[in-house]
Amino acid sequence: MQLRIPGPTPCPPQALQAMGQQMMNHRGGEFAEILRATTEKLKQVFQTKGDVFVLTASGTGGMEAAIVNTLSPGDRVLSVSNGFFGERFADIVKAYGAEAVPLYFEWGKPVDPDAIARALKADGNIKAVLVTHNETSTGMTNNLGEISTVVKKFDKLLLVDAISSLGCINLPVDDWRCDVVVTASQKGWMVPPGLAMVSMSEKAWQAHAHSKMPRCYWDFTLAKNYLQKGQTPWTPAVSVCYALNTTLDLMLSEGLDNIFARHAHVARKTRDGVKALGLSLFPDENYASDTITAVDASDRIDVSKLIRLLREEHQVIIAGGQDKLSGKIFRIGHLGSVYDDDIESVLEALDRVLPQVRKG
Numbered sequence: 001m002q003l004r005i006p007g008p009t010p011c012p013p014q015a016l017q018a019m020g021q022q023m024m025n026h027r028g029g030e031f032a033e034i035l036r037a038t039t040e041k042l043k044q045v046f047q048t049k050g051d052v053f054v055l056t057a058s059g060t061g062g063m064e065a066a067i068v069n070t071l072s073p074g075d076r077v078l079s080v081s082n083g084f085f086g087e088r089f090a091d092i093v094k095a096y097g098a099e100a101v102p103l104y105f106e107w108g109k110p111v112d113p114d115a116i117a118r119a120l121k122a123d124g125n126i127k128a129v130l131v132t133h134n135e136t137s138t139g140m141t142n143n144l145g146e147i148s149t150v151v152k153k154f155d156k157l158l159l160v161d162a163i164s165s166l167g168c169i170n171l172p173v174d175d176w177r178c179d180v181v182v183t184a185s186q187k188g189w190m191v192p193p194g195l196a197m198v199s200m201s202e203k204a205w206q207a208h209a210h211s212k213m214p215r216c217y218w219d220f221t222l223a224k225n226y227l228q229k230g231q232t233p234w235t236p237a238v239s240v241c242y243a244l245n246t247t248l249d250l251m252l253s254e255g256l257d258n259i260f261a262r263h264a265h266v267a268r269k270t271r272d273g274v275k276a277l278g279l280s281l282f283p284d285e286n287y288a289s290d291t292i293t294a295v296d297a298s299d300r301i302d303v304s305k306l307i308r309l310l311r312e313e314h315q316v317i318i319a320g321g322q323d324k325l326s327g328k329i330f331r332i333g334h335l336g337s338v339y340d341d342d343i344e345s346v347l348e349a350l351d352r353v354l355p356q357v358r359k360g
């Protein structure tokens with residue numbers, strides 16, 4: 001099977017082998033070594049000198065941790081969104097009693113940094129800005145560098161969902177002054193679901209000191225204290241930690257620039273291939289993601305039949321659209337362990353199946 005959804009992504013054999021190891025004492029020296037090494041390697045990929053925590057959670061847990069560790073009930077938060085996952089960030093803020101001030105853009109259209117500047121100028125009480133770096137639901141990447149310049153001009157806290165970009169698309173956390181950045185193991189990291197990784201800047205720690213949101217499982221003061229002992233406060237997903245420690249070695253030996261270039265190359269090949277089949281991209285192509293290609297199916301393609309035939313007849317698994325894009329787009333994931341051959345076989349399968357799924 002060719003798993004080409006936007007995550008979970010295929011695990012390389014080294015990761016699968018690492019997970020086959022026997023359990024160890026998560027409060028013992030051997031695991032402490034693994035956690036320390038993993039954290040140091042993660043800092044290299046995050047391009048940060050700040051703290052990075054490995055949480056046993058899915059990505060959404062990491063988003064919740066970002067919020068409860070820096071904000072207080074009643075805080076006004078600019079919630080910038082142009083897709084399904086941007087709205088999820090806002091939902092978490094609201095669930096914890098903060099006030100989400102929405103700055104929403106059409107799905108598939110880029111976030112406009114000038115609009116953020118206008119919103120921050122108009123409302124001096126906004127404390128933080130939430131942004132999705134790579135909107136998995138629409139296959140597009142927002143210009144986080146420019147967004148950060150604006151947010152920092154107003155000296156606001158910047159919380160970033162980089163779940164489907166970090167480790168695949170350049171995101172220099174310190175250079176772009178991102179205060180809290182969240183990613184998750186089942187994406188570009190090439191390991192199974194189970195871990196969220198979250199960075200904290202100095203400014204985020206200052207916010208943490210005053211933040212009053214209720215927290216227990218997610219408390220980063222606890223996480224920091226335990227990390228000094230080479231532990232996590234709660235029992236971690238030990239096997240996924242083994243795997244992540246291993247894939248981080250693979251990633252660092254490939255080199256960050258090479259990883260970014262490979263993703264850019266594979267993404268371009270996917271987009272060119274899809275267009276050569278007479279299809280159009282869903283998002284503004286200038287912002288098309290290097291990790292997910294979203295294809296416009298409009299009313300011309302039966303998406304559920306396409307997905308079924310690709311799986312049953314060609315062993316290729318792709319994703320449909322989420323929420324209001326259900327039936328309107330389909331998405332090809334190309335993040336993590338992905339090379340030319342993988343994309344070629346997806347495109348070949350698409351070519352075969354398309355005549356059977358065109359409507360009208």
Ligand SMILES: Cc1ncc(COP(=O)(O)O)c(C=O)c1O
Pocket residue numbers: 006007058059060061085132134135136137161162163164184
């Ligand atoms: C951009 C983005 N944010 C958040 C999430 C949610 O992550 P999880 O399903 O691991 O909770 C995802 C998962 O696809 C994502 O791609």
